[in-house]
Amino acid sequence: xxxxxxxxxxxxxxxxxxxxxxxxxxxxxxxxxxxxxxxxxxxxxxxxxxxxxxxxxxxxxxxxxxxxxxxxxxxxxxxxxxxxxxxxxxxxxxxxxxxxxxxxxxxxxxxxxxxxxxxxxxxxxxxxxxxxxxxxxxxxxxxxxxxxxxxxxxxxxxxxxxxxxxxxxxxxxxxxxxxxxxxxxxxxxxxxxxxxxxxxxxxxxxxxxxxxxxxxxxxxxxxxxxxxxxxxxxxxxxxxxxxxxxxxxxxxxxxxxxxxxxxxxxxxxxxxxxxxxxxxxxxxxxxxxxxxxxxxxxxxxxxxxxxxxxxxxxxxxxxxxxxxxxxxxx
Amino acid sequence: xxxxxxxxxxxxxxxxxxxxxxxxxxxxxxxxxxxxxxxxxxxxxxxxxxxxxxxxxxxxxxxxxxxxxxxxxxxxxxxxxxxxxxxxxxxxxxxxxxxxxxxxxxxxxxxxxxxxxxxxxxxxxxxxxxxxxxxxxxxxxxxxxxxxxxxxxxxxxxxxxxxxxxxxxxxxxxxxxxxxxxxxxxxxxxxxxxxxxxxxxxxxxxxxxxxxxxxxxxxxxxxxxxxxxxxxxxxxxxxxxxxxxxxxxxxxxxxxxxxxxxxxxxxxxxxxxxxxxxxxxxxxxxxxxxxxxxxxxxxxxxxxxxxxxxxxxxxxxxxxxxxxxxxxxxxxxxxxxxxxxxxxxxxxxxx
Numbered sequence: 001x002x003x004x005x006x007x008x009x010x011x012x013x014x015x016x017x018x019x020x021x022x023x024x025x026x027x028x029x030x031x032x033x034x035x036x037x038x039x040x041x042x043x044x045x046x047x048x049x050x051x052x053x054x055x056x057x058x059x060x061x062x063x064x065x066x067x068x069x070x071x072x073x074x075x076x077x078x079x080x081x082x083x084x085x086x087x088x089x090x091x092x093x094x095x096x097x098x099x100x101x102x103x104x105x106x107x108x109x110x111x112x113x114x115x116x117x118x119x120x121x122x123x124x125x126x127x128x129x130x131x132x133x134x135x136x137x138x139x140x141x142x143x144x145x146x147x148x149x150x151x152x153x154x155x156x157x158x159x160x161x162x163x164x165x166x167x168x169x170x171x172x173x174x175x176x177x178x179x180x181x182x183x184x185x186x187x188x189x190x191x192x193x194x195x196x197x198x199x200x201x202x203x204x205x206x207x208x209x210x211x212x213x214x215x216x217x218x219x220x221x222x223x224x225x226x227x228x229x230x231x232x233x234x235x236x237x238x239x240x241x242x243x244x245x246x247x248x249x250x251x252x253x254x255x256x257x258x259x260x261x262x263x264x265x266x267x268x269x270x271x272x273x274x275x276x277x278x279x280x281x282x283x284x285x286x287x288x289x290x291x292x293x294x295x296x297x298x299x300x301x302x303x304x305x306x307x308x309x310x311x312x313x314x315x316x317x318x319x320x321x322x323x324x325x326x327x328x329x330x
Numbered sequence: 331x332x333x334x335x336x337x338x339x340x341x342x343x344x345x346x347x348x349x350x351x352x353x354x355x356x357x358x359x360x361x362x363x364x365x366x367x368x369x370x371x372x373x374x375x376x377x378x379x380x381x382x383x384x385x386x387x388x389x390x391x392x393x394x395x396x397x398x399x400x401x402x403x404x405x406x407x408x409x410x411x412x413x414x415x416x417x418x419x420x421x422x423x424x425x426x427x428x429x430x431x432x433x434x435x436x437x438x439x440x441x442x443x444x445x446x447x448x449x450x451x452x453x454x455x456x457x458x459x460x461x462x463x464x465x466x467x468x469x470x471x472x473x474x475x476x477x478x479x480x481x482x483x484x485x486x487x488x489x490x491x492x493x494x495x496x497x498x499x500x501x502x503x504x505x506x507x508x509x510x511x512x513x514x515x516x517x518x519x520x521x522x523x524x525x526x527x528x529x530x531x532x533x534x535x536x537x538x539x540x541x542x543x544x545x546x547x548x549x550x551x552x553x554x555x556x557x558x559x560x561x562x563x564x565x566x567x568x569x570x571x572x573x574x575x576x577x578x579x580x581x582x583x584x585x586x587x588x589x590x591x592x593x594x595x596x597x598x599x600x601x602x603x604x605x606x607x608x609x610x611x612x613x614x615x616x617x618x619x620x621x622x623x624x625x626x627x628x629x630x631x632x633x634x635x636x637x638x639x640x641x642x643x644x645x646x647x648x649x650x651x652x653x654x655x656x657x658x659x660x661x662x663x664x665x666x667x668x669x670x671x672x673x674x675x676x677x678x679x680x681x
Contacts, residue, residue, distance in 0.1 A: 258545030
């Protein structure tokens with residue numbers, strides 16, 4: 001088999017702060033195949049967004065990628081000259097951010113911004129570029145795209161703005177899109193629209209996607225594979241069904257059980273005790289140890305991310321074996 | 331047909347007096363014209379004041395010990411309604427009743443009792459705590475001001491409140507910034523509990539928290555309900571949370587209530603097309619690799635809502651009638667209310 005589209009190997013991104021070194025991403029490895037949707041799930045501070053930024057080379061000081069390799073179509077992105085990286089970014093790898101109000105320039109019209117994105121990577125006439133932008137807007141379901149091209153970002157609603165951001169990300173039919181919580185700020189019906197657009201565009205153009213989120217339910221419907229992050233490390237990865245139906249890491253199991261769902265109505269939710277540790281002051285060994293009921297002396301050493309079942313890896317000495325909690329009826 | 335406060339309650343519960351009820355409650359926000367616009371309109375420029383009907387003619391009764399979930403998307407007026415119930419906003423029309431007594435007809439003593447009995451918990455645990463006060467003062471201020479505890483017993487009282495919400499009383503002298511989001515939300519809950527309320531309005535109280543912390547706070551809400559016999563109006567956009575916690579669910583769309591039902595009934599067989607669309611689109615952890623089929627259209631601006639039924643431009647079943655008149659909220663089955671003309675159509679009994 002040929003190499004996957006993207007291989008992240010032992011990525012380390014550290015933030016050097018006055019209080020010490022914060023290992024936001026600490027030895028993360030995963031790969032994404034062409035056309036695949038990977039869900040990257042974690043709570044705030046787990047390093048999921050910094051992983052996304054690292055791939056695009058967008059980590060700002062005091063953060064720095066200090067180790068590892070990111071191979072995209074066989075090239076190590078970390079060794080690329082900035083000029084070459086800039087060519088890739090936006091054309092072959094694109095990003096969709098959580099808040100489209102932050103990524104769209106409020107004082108420029110949509111057509112100006114979109115055409116700039118087209119012409120930055122391809123030489124064509126302004127008219128052709130404009131046609132391309134109009135088609136892109138129409139594809140993400142924006143009504144009257146010709147008129148909307150002349151509008152400013154503040155004239156769009158939150159959902160429409162996110163669609164514009166998605167349209168821009170798909171302008172060059174990239175090989176990979178990194179989406180960082182793109183629907184978190186949106187309402188349920190609008191979120192479903194955005195998920196539908198993203199899903200369809202990926203299917204049509206064969207684009208691979210990394211969908212970063214804290215919401216297990218969103219990736220459950222969208223992703224093919226799942227990586228769960230905790231305190232800068234991947235604690236579990238595998239096929240979406242395997243991970244969600246038979247979680248091996250106690251943290252993943254706890255997360256799934258703490259999602260309110262109808263079969264446990266009125267009863268107490270299973271909860272993970274304690275809170276996410278500070279990255280500056282991580283517990284020794286497995287970082288989940290202080291919150292884990294299965295922890296033992298052994299857990300003062302760091303477990304490896306190892307295969308617990310075919311194509312299903314977890315970083316735990318005492319993995320869950322069978323699904324202990326009730327599974328929701330189909 | 332209904333005594334004012336007895337609107338919208340389960341048939342089985344008509345004998346009980348609701349703890350809180352409101353009838354035809356409305357809230358308008360008016361943006362007055364500035365000086366230039368006033369002068370221009372006097373000269374015939376035709377500027378008008380902008381009026382938003384944030385909440386438009388809603389009625390409901392809530393019983394002691396009940397958990398009512400209030401669901402809707404942004405701009406539907408759910409927070410405005412919650413704030414009116416908690417006494418933070420003055421209604422523009424309609425009447426609010428506490429223990430069968432109209433708020434507008436209460437004497438100062440009764441008003442004070444209502445104000446203390448109904449407390450609110452806010453969404454943002456960062457913005458809702460005064461950063462310059464210690465936890466002891468945040469939690470202890472209200473009971474001290476209202477003479478519920480003596481000054482020298484205050485420390486013990488605050489310690490008890492903190493223990494009740496699962497915080498170490500040793501944290502009493504700390505400031506809010508020294509706590510995590512989940513702990514701050516617990517401080518907010520302790521502050522509300524300190525005046526011994528009977529009714530809590532929780533406005534998106536877990537929306538800002540991480541999943542594992544959210545479960546802790548939801549469990550706390552359920553435990554407090556059992557220990558103290560509290561009644562909740564639980565406002566949320568998260569149907570999963572509401573389904574887990576509520577006895578009854580109220581769905582709002584653009585300022586109006588479109589459906590009220592017991593939780594099981596609502597989730598098993600939603601009646602209103604909006605409710606059905608909402609339920610169909612909730613991401614669920616057991617639905618894998620699904621094809622998201624989206625409801626068309628945007629939520630209209632509350633500044634300029636569509637005529638008739640507010641939902642008709644997005645509704646797959648809209649008829650001519652829906653464009654002309656707003657369907658009233660009618661009882662379609664015992665304890666089950668829906669505002670949709672489809673229920674009048676013969677042979678259309680999808681209840």
